[in-house]
Amino acid sequence: MRIIDFDKQAYKKQSVLKAIYSLSNIYSLKLEITDDRYCVFLESASIKENIISELKIAITTRVNDFELRYHIAAETKEVKLLLLAKALSSGGIYDDLADEIWK
Amino acid sequence: MEVVKRQKFKPKEHYNSPGYKLLPFKYLHIDSTNELIVGASGDYVIAPIGSVEAIVKRRPISNEKLMRDLHAKHIIIDEYESGGLDVIANRIRTKKDHLLQLSSLHIFVLTLRCNHTCHYCQVSRVTQDKQSFDLKKTDLDHAIELMLKSPSKFITMEFQGGEPLLAFDLLKYAVETTLSLNTDKRINFVICTNGTIYNEEIIKFCLKYDILISTSLDGPEFLHDSNRKLRKGSSYHDVIAGIQYFRNALGKDRISALMTASSLSLKYPQEIINAYLENGFHNIFLRPISPYGFALKSPKKNYYETQQFLEFYEKAFEYILQINLKGTFFREDFASVILKKILTPFQSNYVDLQSPAGAINSVLVYNYDGYVYASDESRMLAEQNDYSFRLGHVSDGYKKLLTSDEALSVFKNSLNEALNGCSDCAVSDFCGADPVFHHAIQGDAYGHRPTSGFCEKNMSIIKYLIRKLEESTSVRNIFYEWISAK
Amino acid sequence: MINLSSRGKVENLEGQLVGKLRPSKGIKYGFELVNSLYDPTNEDRVVALVSQERLNSQLPNIFNLSNYKILAEGDVVYINDQGVLDILYRRQSKHNTLFITDQCNSYCLMCSQPPKNKDDFDFHYFRNKCLIPLMDEETEVIGITGGEPFLLGDRMIEILEDLKSQLPQTTIHLLTNGKVFAWNDWAEKMEQFKENLILAVPLYSDNFVDHDYIVQSNGAFRQTMLGLHNLAKYQIHIELRVVLQRPTIKRIEELSLFITKNLPFVESVAFMGLEFTGLAIANKDKLWIEPSEYASALKKSVFLLDRFGIRVNIFNMPLCVLEPELRDFATKSISDWKRSYLDKCEHCSAKSDCGGVFGTSRQLTNEISPL
Numbered sequence: 001m002r003i004i005d006f007d008k009q010a011y012k013k014q015s016v017l018k019a020i021y022s023l024s025n026i027y028s029l030k031l032e033i034t035d036d037r038y039c040v041f042l043e044s045a046s047i048k049e050n051i052i053s054e055l056k057i058a059i060t061t062r063v064n065d066f067e068l069r070y071h072i073a074a075e076t077k078e079v080k081l082l083l084l085a086k087a088l089s090s091g092g093i094y095d096d097l098a099d100e101i102w103k
Numbered sequence: 104m105e106v107v108k109r110q111k112f113k114p115k116e117h118y119n120s121p122g123y124k125l126l127p128f129k130y131l132h133i134d135s136t137n138e139l140i141v142g143a144s145g146d147y148v149i150a151p152i153g154s155v156e157a158i159v160k161r162r163p164i165s166n167e168k169l170m171r172d173l174h175a176k177h178i179i180i181d182e183y184e185s186g187g188l189d190v191i192a193n194r195i196r197t198k199k200d201h202l203l204q205l206s207s208l209h210i211f212v213l214t215l216r217c218n219h220t221c222h223y224c225q226v227s228r229v230t231q232d233k234q235s236f237d238l239k240k241t242d243l244d245h246a247i248e249l250m251l252k253s254p255s256k257f258i259t260m261e262f263q264g265g266e267p268l269l270a271f272d273l274l275k276y277a278v279e280t281t282l283s284l285n286t287d288k289r290i291n292f293v294i295c296t297n298g299t300i301y302n303e304e305i306i307k308f309c310l311k312y313d314i315l316i317s318t319s320l321d322g323p324e325f326l327h328d329s330n331r332k333l334r335k336g337s338s339y340h341d342v343i344a345g346i347q348y349f350r351n352a353l354g355k356d357r358i359s360a361l362m363t364a365s366s367l368s369l370k371y372p373q374e375i376i377n378a379y380l381e382n383g384f385h386n387i388f389l390r391p392i393s394p395y396g397f398a399l400k401s402p403k404k405n406y407y408e409t410q411q412f413l414e415f416y417e418k419a420f421e422y423i424l425q426i427n428l429k430g431t432f433f434r435e436d437f438a439s440v441i442l443k444k445i446l447t448p449f450q451s452n453y454v455d456l457q458s459p460a461g462a463i464n465s466v467l468v469y470n471y472d473g474y475v476y477a478s479d480e481s482r483m484l485a486e487q488n489d490y491s492f493r494l495g496h497v498s499d500g501y502k503k504l505l506t507s508d509e510a511l512s513v514f515k516n517s518l519n520e521a522l523n524g525c526s527d528c529a530v531s532d533f534c535g536a537d538p539v540f541h542h543a544i545q546g547d548a549y550g551h552r553p554t555s556g557f558c559e560k561n562m563s564i565i566k567y568l569i570r571k572l573e574e575s576t577s578v579r580n581i582f583y584e585w586i587s588a589k
Numbered sequence: 590m591i592n593l594s595s596r597g598k599v600e601n602l603e604g605q606l607v608g609k610l611r612p613s614k615g616i617k618y619g620f621e622l623v624n625s626l627y628d629p630t631n632e633d634r635v636v637a638l639v640s641q642e643r644l645n646s647q648l649p650n651i652f653n654l655s656n657y658k659i660l661a662e663g664d665v666v667y668i669n670d671q672g673v674l675d676i677l678y679r680r681q682s683k684h685n686t687l688f689i690t691d692q693c694n695s696y697c698l699m700c701s702q703p704p705k706n707k708d709d710f711d712f713h714y715f716r717n718k719c720l721i722p723l724m725d726e727e728t729e730v731i732g733i734t735g736g737e738p739f740l741l742g743d744r745m746i747e748i749l750e751d752l753k754s755q756l757p758q759t760t761i762h763l764l765t766n767g768k769v770f771a772w773n774d775w776a777e778k779m780e781q782f783k784e785n786l787i788l789a790v791p792l793y794s795d796n797f798v799d800h801d802y803i804v805q806s807n808g809a810f811r812q813t814m815l816g817l818h819n820l821a822k823y824q825i826h827i828e829l830r831v832v833l834q835r836p837t838i839k840r841i842e843e844l845s846l847f848i849t850k851n852l853p854f855v856e857s858v859a860f861m862g863l864e865f866t867g868l869a870i871a872n873k874d875k876l877w878i879e880p881s882e883y884a885s886a887l888k889k890s891v892f893l894l895d896r897f898g899i900r901v902n903i904f905n906m907p908l909c910v911l912e913p914e915l916r917d918f919a920t921k922s923i924s925d926w927k928r929s930y931l932d933k934c935e936h937c938s939a940k941s942d943c944g945g946v947f948g949t950s951r952q953l954t955n956e957i958s959p960l
Contacts, residue, residue: 069527071159076127079188083127083143086192087199112698112872115836118801146850171840175795175847183808187797190814190851447897448850576889583896 460517524552590948607719686732770816
């Protein structure tokens with residue numbers, strides 16, 4: 001477990017959430033917000049330093065809609081996995097057709 | 104006819120479920136008033152800014168068309184039925200279907216020798232030294248063996264250089280050896296030539312094996328000759344004569360041309376297109392110089408900002424649309440690659456815009472030095488002594504090559520679904536990943552999207568094309584014609 | 590219009606019979622009804638007589654029939670002790686069908702063949718089982734229709750097996766709502782028939798609300814979509830059927846786009862004019878729309894699919910109500926026995942190319958005018 005801890009004073013809330021959202025696409029994580037701090041709990045302890053720096057870049061450069069993005073990511077996480085699992089297990093139904101029509 | 108005792112018909116509301124679940128979708132602002140919302144299937148909806156927030160926060164949406172669109176494009180799903188997920192899963196699978204084939208494009212760099220000295224070329228040598236710059240026969244044998252082991256049933260064997268026709272004997276040997284060893288694949292042959300080397304023997308050979316010719320044409324004479332230098336004489340004259348010669352002998356559709364935009368080219372979008380039209384072409388690939396270190400040996404001629412290229416692209420593209428609107432079919436090929444991703448459920452087989460990246464997954468390069476590279480750009484990097492994407496020697500065998508550290512570094516950074524800056528980008532489905540580019544430009548195969556020229560160029564063109572698609576039915580019809588033309 | 594069903598008088602018959610008509614040397618205005626099924630040792634077993642007037646015979650005899658004149662050698666008919674004669678098969682026609690059931694698991698607003706709740710499976714199954722061996726081997730196409738044919742269950746597979754073994758050259762054109770194929774094992778069962786089988790499946794909209802409303806059945810859209818995808822796995826030929834009617838017309842272009850994206854494997858798409866009978870009459874206010882109101886949307890839809898490479902047909906629309914560019918897509922789809930023309934069509938130069946209108950329709954568009 002790796003915990004990344006942010007001071008609310010230092011980072012606007014929106015930026016942190018946005019960055020966290022970005023990370024949530026790659027890592028399994030949990031967020032806790034207190035009065036003065038954001039804590040990100042990452043299940044993987046081996047997170048690379050460049051990801052941390054990515055997080056910091058994200059905090060400083062992203063636009064103001066991360067809360068929404070975070071919401072979408074959180075709500076659709078399970079169905080996304082389900083879709084991928086189904087995609088991996090189902091038969092390729094268009095293979096021949098694609099060859100025929102589009103190649 | 105008898106009418107049965109009727110059941111009571113129920114109104115439409117009875118079949119509507121007001122609640123819904125979100126499906127994984129992404130969005131961005133496509134212009135100052137609208138959001139582009141793209142679902143997991145790659146289908147999109149354009150809606151006024153604020154729609155996404157209303158959808159996510161379950162604010163009532165009175166626009167019935169929007170609600171129907173959101174369902175039909177797989178952005179949201181009704182609460183009670185999950186059977187719809189199977190259809191979307193099939194869509195996802197279809198888009199990634201090419202992965203089951205693994206590499207289907209196999210590039211053979213037969214020689215680095217060339218009769219041209221183009222200033223944007225990174226690799227060619229004007230030399231008679233066959234020993235050091237031609238692929239060795241034993242290495243070629245290994246490479247053919249590797250190629251034929253690919254799981255793909257359809258293979259393209261592409262000969263590059265240098266100028267591969269300067270090594271015609273080797274080329275002949277490669278084609279004939281491949282055909283004698285092949286048991287179960289359909290193989291297309293392509294020769295990438297500068298178009299200035301041709302004779303009856305070459306023509307006979309191309310006819311016999313149904314070989315396609317791909318050549319280079321940068322635009323009108325003054326521009327072409329400024330970019331592409333022959334030691335003496337005009338490359339333009341030679342290549343136009345060559346194109347005619349090949350066309351007469353092989354058939355009009357057996358020869359195609361590629362252009363590369365130098366700094367000078369950016370000033371002449373219409374002239375370039377006119378040169379293609381005048382020379383009987385019905386398509387063009389508007390292609391920037393990959394701004395790799397080696398192309399920048401002459402920065403004045405070859406360095407420009409992505410933004411400059413984009414301005415050139417749009418000017419050229421608008422001109423192309425005018426030509427089409429006047430009734431002449433003329434296609435821009437890069438747009439067609441993207442439009443195919445947008446308008447059809449299938450993937451394009453263009454290797455430079457895929458996720459996972461085309462490098463290794465769709466293409467392997469067997470270089471004159473006997474080594475296997477992840478992509479064409481990878482072997483160009485090697486000419487700058489950067490061997491990051493050299494997978495190993497042709498004699499190493501499939502398993503060793505594809506599990507090498509170099510290969511793994513490509514794979515690891517080649518899924519835009521899992522790259523920061525791409526994973527939440529609404530147009531990533533229509534785009535790709537390019538670890539080799541990001542390694543070359545940013546020193547990190549993972550890449551940093553906010554400052555990436557790859558990202559800037561592709562996002563800008565994709566958004567532009569979507570706006571064009573929505574703009575008018577006649578443009579939309581042209582786009583359909585482009586992608587359905589063989 | 591031809592009436593395939595009629596009622597006359599009958600003698601010497603108990604129960605029901607199916608047989609093939611054969612001219613008789615002895616009778617001037619009548620046929621022998623032959624069916625070896627009733628006596629495998631005698632291929633020429635005459636089981637009844639069908640005649641214009643009463644014959645003096647020991648054999649079952651049916652006569653005084655209103656549709657007697659259209660009977661022809663090689664046709665297969667059903668008769669029963671109530672004096673009913675149904676023509677099950679006409680050898681000279683291209684529009685023969687096996688009717689499976691009146692029952693359905695949808696209740697479409699515009700259904701021309703309103704579903705009934707009566708259990709009629711055995712009745713029709715009997716007729717079809719008798720009919721299949723009597724049909725001409727040269728028969729090009731046989732339709733299968735209902736109701737929903739697959740409600741018959743495993744016996745529907747049996748019928749397909751019979752067709753496959755007895756009429757190996759015949760194309761089977763089967764109308765189904767496709768819901769059953771949401772269960773993959775049913776799609777898999779179709780694989781053995783795929784060479785000669787086309788499944789014609791209606792899809793009314795690109796979203797569940799509009800489709801489920803039209804078919805008056807919750808979950809129908811999802812089941813049909815999943816069914817279509819399951820069928821595609823086994824490369825079953827599919828014809829999608831889109832009915833042109835008011836509630837779904839405004840998303841017809843979106844539906845076409847939806848088909849290119851989600852159902853690119855279909856063999857063809859048929860846009861169908863409404864047959865204004867059955868339930869459609871009760872729902873006239875909701876459904877009725879004049880062709881000119883959707884001409885432009887239809888044109889765009891047809892061209893979109895055509896450009897994409899999916900074959901498009903327009904069914905049940907007289908040529909004169911279609912835009913000139915669309916006339917090549919029109920098909921003479923109305924079964925010969927239902928087809929009719931108006932008086933004014935007599936002067937039309939395109940009549941011989943035109944599929945006419947439904948003789949069964951209670952109302953026709955006002956836009957018909959000779960070309």
